[in-house]
Structure formats: structure tokens, C-alpha cells
Amino acid sequence: MGPRFLLLISVAVMGLVSFLFTGHPELSWPLGQVDDYLLNILILAGINVILAVSLNIVNGHTGQFSLGHAGFMAVGAYGSATLTQINGKVFLADLSFLGNAAPTGLFVLSLLAGGVFAALAGLAVGLPSLRLKGDYLAIVTLGFGEIIRVMIQNTESLGGARGLAGIPPHTSLGWTWGISLLAIYCVGSLVNSTYGRGFLAVRDDEIAAEAMGVNTTRYKVTAFVVGAFFAGLAGALYAHFIGYITPEGFSFLKSVDVVVMVILGGMGSTAGVTVAAIGLTFLNEALREAEQYRMVAFALLLIILMITRPQGLLGGLGRWLPGKGGKP
């Protein structure tokens, strides 16, 4: 399957799903009614897929270790909410030439804004990260995530520690899954392209890659920016899904959630990571009753997995799917 073919499929599926679900979720499930609860989980799963796939390009394909993904998500969420909630009326007036489509137009703009803001933040994190490796990079990205959180907490115009409520609910299943397919396609074809071999080279042996003329710096920054862009989109979708965001929701633990998805799915395997993100979303819902045991079990799983199967539960699954990675 060539990338163009995949793009066609993605667009077709995206169009179909959007057509089926936008606006009236309860009427459109082909197999009958889909209840709100399942719909919400499906949307959350889609958002998690975007987060996991975008983190995978940094942690999996490029071999860096970022622990600040929630920070980019926060930038996207607050960045988009600035357009639709805080300054919503002004922008809606500006877009009045669109007629009835004005709110949707603003939503699209806010998604883009969220992604672009987050990408800029990714650039800011990526630049100093060039000099650092492994553990140091992990701590610095973690630090950046915390700084972003503290900054939002102390900015009154963004609602401060109280959070920001009343964000218009625009996120539908179509939008979420459309964008997650886009993320899967973009990351997959980026990494599988000739250009993208550079990411894998940086991961496998940075010194050798540099000696062969690969501009490792540029690849690392690109990875950060692309990853942050999609994390920002995910944040924007999340904000317009939940309607109420707080800085606490984007803490270090949220980043860890995404890291767990990437590790379970197998770092560098887009397909594995996608499956893990969907699976973990459903598992989280199923284990809601046993909330306090859930994280203990995840932590144990993480340790045992690293000792016995460091390539992840689903690592190597992606050999015949886009974004194949992992070791052969």
C-alpha cells in the first residue's frame, strides 16, 4: 500500500465518519443507536490515539524521550479555547460572513491555532533539548511541561487554577477520528519517506548518523515540532469535547499516561501504539471501579515489560502497516 493510496482511504473514511456522525450522533450509527457513553469513550480513544501517535514520533521513531506531552496538549487546549471561549464573540462577529457555518469555521481555526501554538512550544523545547540525551532530556521536557502548567495556573485571563469553563462543545466523533487518521497518516508517511529514514537513523545511532551527514539537530527539532503540533490538536479537541479544562488536568501524570500507551504499543510502531491507545482507553473505563489499583498495575506492568519485553507488548506488529518501525 503506497502512501497515496492510504491517503485516499484515510480521506474517504474521514469523510464517511464525519458524514455519519457530525451533528446527530444518536441517529447515524449504521448498526443502530450508539449510546452517549460509548460515543464519549470512542471520542476519548480518538484523542488518545492522536496523543500516542504524536508522542511516538519523538519517543519511538527518533529515540528521544519526552515526558512533557501534556504540556503541549495544554498549550493546544488553552490556545484554542482563547479563540472560541475567551474571545469567542469577537471572532464570531469577524466570521459572520460564513453565515451559519461561522461557529464551525471558528472551531477549525481554533484547532489550527491550538496546533500552531503547541508547535511553537515544541520548537522552544526542541532547541535546548539538542544538547541533551536520555534522562536529561526526559527531565527537561518534564520541567517544560510543569512550567507551562504553572504559567497557566498563574494567568488570571486563562482562568488560573480554577480552570476555564464554558468552552463550546464542537468535538464530534468525525472530527476526532478524522484528525487521528490524519495524524496516523502524516506520521506514518513522514517516517516511511526517504527523508524520514533520518529519524530512525538518529534513534539507532546518533553519532553514526551524524558521520553520514544526517542533520541530527534538524531531525530532532522536526520530531518535536510535529509531535507537539498534533498534541496541540488533541488538546484543542479535548477542550471542545469536555468543555471545561483545568491546569491540573495536564499534569505530569497525563504525560505518563501517554508514555505508557507508547511503551505498551511498542516504541516506533505506529500501528501498535494506535491499538494500545484505543485498548487502554477502554481498559481505563472498564477499570473505573478499581481506580486505585489501576495505576499500581500499570506501574508493575511497565517494570515487568521492560525486563522481559522491552519492545512493548505489540512491538513489531506494524511491519505491514504504515509507520513500521521497531527493530526487524
Added chain:
Amino acid sequence: MNEFLQQLINGLSLGAVYALIALGYTMVYGVLRFINFAHGDVFMVGAFAGMHFGRWLKPFAAAWPEWLFASVVLLGSMLFCAVLGILIERLAYKPLRERPRLTVLITAIGVSLLLEYSGQLIFGAAPRGFPSLITSTSISGLGGLRASNIQLIVLVVTGLLLLGLHLIVMRTRLGLAMRALSLNPTAARLMGVNTNVVISFTFGLGSALAAAGAIFYASLYQAIDPFMGVLPGMKAFVAAVLGGVGSLPGAMVGGLILGVVETLVVGYSKLLGIPPGYRDAVAFVILILILLFKPSGLFGKTQREKV
């Protein structure tokens, strides 16, 4: 001026705690070349161990003088954490010794989460009051300076612990082996250094110091919860980087500097125009600046990567 000295005292007692935790990071990095993410949570366990040990000991120790009771609790908690640290290394890190560093890092995050959430499961998520081991009194010094006796005790005992550590590292055979291992692991092994014993010893020593830091921290702030180790742990890591990872004096100085800077930023927030809410961001800003301009830290040696 007076206010400045006052802030300095507060900052130094906080910095002493950071220094104690930072030593654990630095020592482990010295022998194993990896950052033990779970160190901050060993610190948390130290506080809870101290609390429960103190409660259990109280009926037996009714007649003891206060200082004896406090030191027994301190030593008990240090011993408990030393064992915990050694166990963590044996079970989680040792099987990964020759693996890529990323694998070890992820395992360390796993251990950290495991300690945090097991703590939450056992002790509950709500903050608990830490019993005062020593009756707090306020001491007035020259020029109206005030310090609590606990702050002064923390500073003095930290000094003693650091002296003890210095003696262990510089004057004992195990200390010599530790230094040899951090200088060149292969050569040390060839010279007959039992690396497993030395690594266990290092973990035990670092964890014991973290437990001491935890007892001090809990005595100063009197509230403990299962996630209390996350921020002090990360800040202590920053302190270790500031001083130069792998350098013991560096970790001490870095901890003190960080404690003082953090306290001063909060104390003079109006003057500096930084809201006090930014307290927790200070450490990370310092970290990023250090890594940008002097990645080897104040006392660290620059290491060139060899192909």
C-alpha cells in the same frame, strides 16, 4: 537586611533537604550512570516510615528524652529506606544492567509510579499530619532574627550526615571501591572490586540520606502525602545537575543554592515581579539555564563522548 538573613535561614534549611536527596541522585549516577527517577519516592516512603515507626515506638519510649526518641526514629527510617533502596536495585535495575539507558529510565519511572500509587493505596491520598518529634520553639538571635529550633537542628544534623558521608566515601574501603567504580567500571572490576556489593551499598546509602531528608522535610512542613516526593525529588535532581552530576560536593552546594534561590524568589516576589505561584517553576528554569550554558554543572567535569 534583616529580612534577607531571615529568608536565608529558611532557604538554607530547605536547601539542606534538597542536598540530602541530591546526594542520592549523584551517587547512583556515579556508579551506574543513570538517573534514579524513583529516588523522590523513596524520600516519600522515608517520611511515612518515620511516622509509623514513631507511632509504634511511642509507648516504649515514654521515658526517653526527646532527642533520643527523634534520633531513633530518624535512624529507623533511614535503615528502612536503605533496605528498600537495595531491594529496588536488586529487583528492578539489576536485570537491566547491560540494556539501553532508555529501558532503565522507563523502569525507573515504573518504580516511581509503583511507590506513589502503592502509597496512595496503603495510606490514602489525603495529606496527613506528621507528628512533631521535637517540641518546636522559636529562637531569637541577633538583631531580631528568628529561627525555629527545628530549622537549626536540621542544619546541624545535615552537616553531621554530610561529614559522615565524606568519611565513608574518602576513608573506607567501600568508599574507595565506590570512587573506583565511578572512575572506570571495567578497571575497577578487573582490580577485584565486587561491583554488585558496591552498587547495593550506594543505593542503600543514597536512600538512607533521602530518608533523613524526608524526616527533616516532614518536621519542617508537618504534612506528608504519597505524592510529596515528586516535586522535592525533581528539585533535588536539579540541584544535582546544578552542582555537576556525579560530584558529591556539587550536590551539597547545588541543594543549598536551590533552596535559598527558591525561598528568596518567593520572599521577594513583589520586588522581582514574579508571582509566588511560580515557586515550583524556579527550579526548572534554573535547570534549563544550567543545561544551556554549563551542562557539566558547577563542579562537574566535562565528558567527551567517544565513538
